[in-house]
Amino acid sequence: xxxxxxxxxxxxxxxxxxxxxxxxxxDIVKRFETxxxxxxxxDHVSLSVAPGEFVGVIGPSGCGKSTLFNVIGGLLDGYDGTxxxxxxxxxxxxxxxxxxxxxESTFPWRNVLDNVAFPLEIAGMPRAERYxxxxxxxxxxxxxxxxxxxxxxxxxxxxxxVSMARTLAAQPKILLMDEPFASLDEQTRLLLGDKxxxxxxxxxxxxxxxxxxxxxxxxLSDRVVVMTYRPGKVKRMVEINLPRPRSSEIVSSEAFGRYxxxxxxxxxxxxxxGLDDEESRKLHEGEKR
Amino acid sequence: MxxxxxxxxxxxxxxxxxxxxxxxxxxxxxxxxxxxxxxxxIVPMPSDIIAAFPRVIVEEHVLQRFLLTxxxxxxxxILVTIFGVAGGVLLYRYHLLRLATETWVxxxxxxxxxxxxxxxxxxxGRSALTIVMMGxxxxxxxxxLKTLEGLLATRRVLINVxxxxxxxxxxxxxxxxxxxxxxxxxxxxxLGLIFALINIVGVEFLINFGGLGQLxxxxxxxxxxxxxxxxxxxxxLVSICVFILMERLERWLRPVD
Ligand SMILES: Nc1ncnc2c1ncn2[C@@H]1O[C@H](COP(=O)(O)OP(=O)(O)O)[C@@H](O)[C@H]1O
Ligand SMILES: [Mg+2]
Numbered sequence: 001x002x003x004x005x006x007x008x009x010x011x012x013x014x015x016x017x018x019x020x021x022x023x024x025x026x027d028i029v030k031r032f033e034t035x036x037x038x039x040x041x042x043d044h045v046s047l048s049v050a051p052g053e054f055v056g057v058i059g060p061s062g063c064g065k066s067t068l069f070n071v072i073g074g075l076l077d078g079y080d081g082t083x084x085x086x087x088x089x090x091x092x093x094x095x096x097x098x099x100x101x102x103x104e105s106t107f108p109w110r111n112v113l114d115n116v117a118f119p120l121e122i123a124g125m126p127r128a129e130r131y132x133x134x135x136x137x138x139x140x141x142x143x144x145x146x147x148x149x150x151x152x153x154x155x156x157x158x159x160x161x162v163s164m165a166r167t168l169a170a171q172p173k174i175l176l177m178d179e180p181f182a183s184l185d186e187q188t189r190l191l192l193g194d195k196x197x198x199x200x201x202x203x204x205x206x207x208x209x210x211x212x213x214x215x216x217x218x219x220l221s222d223r224v225v226v227m228t229y230r231p232g233k234v235k236r237m238v239e240i241n242l243p244r245p246r247s248s249e250i251v252s253s254e255a256f257g258r259y260x261x262x263x264x265x266x267x268x269x270x271x272x273x274g275l276d277d278e279e280s281r282k283l284h285e286g287e288k289r
Numbered sequence: 290m291x292x293x294x295x296x297x298x299x300x301x302x303x304x305x306x307x308x309x310x311x312x313x314x315x316x317x318x319x320x321x322x323x324x325x326x327x328x329x330x331i332v333p334m335p336s337d338i339i340a341a342f343p344r345v346i347v348e349e350h351v352l353q354r355f356l357l358t359x360x361x362x363x364x365x366x367i368l369v370t371i372f373g374v375a376g377g378v379l380l381y382r383y384h385l386l387r388l389a390t391e392t393w394v395x396x397x398x399x400x401x402x403x404x405x406x407x408x409x410x411x412x413x414g415r416s417a418l419t420i421v422m423m424g425x426x427x428x429x430x431x432x433x434l435k436t437l438e439g440l441l442a443t444r445r446v447l448i449n450v451x452x453x454x455x456x457x458x459x460x461x462x463x464x465x466x467x468x469x470x471x472x473x474x475x476x477x478x479x480l481g482l483i484f485a486l487i488n489i490v491g492v493e494f495l496i497n498f499g500g501l502g503q504l505x506x507x508x509x510x511x512x513x514x515x516x517x518x519x520x521x522x523x524x525x526l527v528s529i530c531v532f533i534l535m536e537r538l539e540r541w542l543r544p545v546d
Contacts, residue, residue: 075449099453103446109468109543119454122464170454 021048022206023072023097023174028081030067041067043231044081049174054200054207056221058214058267060274064232065210066102069178072208073099085174098172102179106151106162112138113147115162119170137165140199157188161195168199175207181216190248193219201245214267218242218259219251226263229270230277236266333514338522341515349504349516351523358489358500359527361417365424365485366531373429373481374474377436378462387437398430406492417499420492427488428481435477439470468543475539482535486528501527 028045031038042064049055059065070076072083074093082089085096106115113134114121120130138147141161151159160180167175181189193216200207200220211217217224218240226236240259242250250256296302315335321327322334345351380387380394406423413419443466451465493502501524508516 073453075452093453093455095455097453099450101446101449103444105446105450107447107450107465107468109471118464122454122456122460 020050022051022086023049023208024082024084024087025068025072026082026084028068028071028079028083030064030071030076030079040231042071043233045227045232045234046081047225047234047237049206049208051206052204054209054220054222056217056224057208057210057227058212058217058224058263059227059232060229060267060271061212062274062277063227063229063270065212065227066178068232069099069176069210073097073176075099095170096173098167098170098175100160100163100167100175100177100180102182104151104156104159104163104183106159106166108151111148111150112143112154112162115151116165116169118166123170134165134169137169138162140168140202141165142195155188157184157192160184160192164196164199168203168205173206175205176210177207178210179212180209182212189213189216190219190251194248196220197246214260214263215251218256218263219246219248224259224263226266227270229274235270238263330514333518337515338518341513341519342522345504345508345516345519349508349520351501351504351520354500354504355523355527356500357417358493358502358524359530361421361424361489361500362486362527362531363534365421365428365489366482366535368421368425369428369432369481369485370478372425373432373477374436376429376433377440377474377477380433380437381440381466391434391437394430394433398434402427403488403491403495406495409492410496415496415498419496420489420499423492424485424489428483428485430481431484432474432477432481435480436470436474439473439477440466442473443469471543475535475543478535482531483528486531490524490527 025045025047028042029040030042031040033039045064045068047055047057057065057068067076071079074083074090074097077091084090085094090097107118110118113131116137117130117134120133125133135144135147138144141164143158143161143165146154146158151162154162160183164180181192184192196207196209197220199205207220209217209220221240224238224240225234226238227233228235238259242253242255242259318327318332319335322329322332380391403423405426406419409419409423409426413422447465447469448461451461456464490500490502490505493499494506495502497503497506501520504520505517505524508520
């Protein structure tokens with residue numbers, strides 16, 4: 001395999017846990033009781049993120065990405081394994097972790113500025129100070145001028161940026177994102193990707209991005225974790241040795257294409273298993289009727 | 290832009306059009322009565338109703354009665370808002386309570402509660418309190434149900450945002466659940482306050498006590514039709530006042546849209 005121009009690290013090879021990891025996910029197993037029996041959503045998943053690192057987690061729909069997101073964010077319990085922040089075990093939501101959700105999550109009854117100031121208000125920061133800080137983050141995501149607008153007046157991409165600014169305003173040590181751009185069109189997605197890169201480089205923000213989009217994963221990450229479909233396991237970790245600072249233009253480079261092809265070859269098998277599963281379920285549903 | 294669309298944008302045109310149609314309708318009724326198409330002993334002429342206003346105001350003390358009915362309506366509205374919303378929150382909060390009572394709260398919402406007035410007379414006496422309590426009872430169930438519905442419909446992800454920011458249960462309620470449910474709560478308030486008003490005036494009429502309902506009863510028995518209709522105009526005024534207050538409240542709580 002000498003022709004492969006980048007490093008491949010097998011999941012079952014010695015774990016790549018940097019000694020200084022700020023986030024460590026160790027041997028997580030999460031099962032759900034369903035009417036059709038027990039479903040193992042994630043199966044012995046381990047990964048770690050170093051300070052300032054941007055890690056992408058990629059896998060087909062239904063492979064347990066959101067489950068992993070909720071476990072790390074402390075919104076789900078009843079799992080085996082441990083989640084540690086800076087070496088300390090966490091149970092439940094942790095102030096060091098900021099979450100950005102897949103679904104639209106702005107508060108429709110608050111304008112942009114009040115949405116972004118929300119975590120600061122909760123923390124009891126004085127009014128003037130929290131608005132100052134909120135304005136800074138509104139600007140950071142490129143929404144200055146929209147402070148007084150309500151979410152209903154904004155596009156999907158703008159709303160997602162409001163959520164992002166709201167989470168960033170709490171200044172979490174670790175940013176956790178679950179397919180934040182999944183509902184957006186391709187152009188918006190690329191441009192928002194640029195924005196995330198810019199912000200990440202500016203804030204040196206440690207980030208764990210969950211996605212099913214290969215381009216997005218390669219464009220943004222230092223390292224990509226490829227997951228298998230049902231049960232969700234870590235299939236492979238791929239270091240992305242593309243130069244930084246990056247922008248969306250990198251998408252057209254040759255090295256980028258090779259990474260995408262490589263990850264796709266890993267993912268293809270999983271995605272098609274996911275598809276078969278889906279189709280057979282539809283078929284059975286049809287039979288039942 | 291079509292001419293109609295342009296007119297709709299103007300600030301005064303829609304209001305003027307509404308008022309104009311109303312006046313035209315009154316004029317038409319007047320005309321139909323004058324030419325004898327409508328029997329003037331069943332429907333009084335609008336001009337007679339207008340002429341009856343001074344008499345109703347001076348001789349029948351309509352202003353005092355208006356204040357009494359408006360006061361009853363306001364008290365019942367405040368009571369029903371507080372207890373209806375709180376009741377909805379309780380049903381949301383305590384699952385067992387919801388399972389145990391939701392069906393019959395819904396049944397109560399649909400029942401003709403006005404028929405309970407003899408019982409209320411026994412409990413509260415022939416007083417304004419009976420009337421307020423009747424209004425309160427009539428409006429309670431719809432407000433509770435709509436509050437519950439609004440809280441239950443709060444999107445999961447918004448609750449998760451709150452959890453991810455480590456909100457306390459009380460912050461979770463006041464900062465997320467309650468504002469998310471507010472639009473639905475106000476739908477319940479509209480329904481509940483209408484029910485309350487209908488019952489307040491209805492019971493005044495039935496037990497021949499107090500404000501405008503009693504006046505309408507008396508004037509109708511005297512066969513003073515013009516006076517009866519003039520008094521009904523004051524009932525409409527009460528409901529307009531209640532709804533203006535509610536819209537103020539809504540604008541204060543929900544500056545959006
Ligand atoms: N609360 C739950 N109860 C039962 N099954 C669940 C629950 N949440 C997720 N699952 C199942 O776990 C699997 C992984 O789901 P999820 O983590 O949402 O996947 P992804 O985000 O990768 O699309 C899916 O098969 C899903 O149906
Ligand atoms: Mg998901």
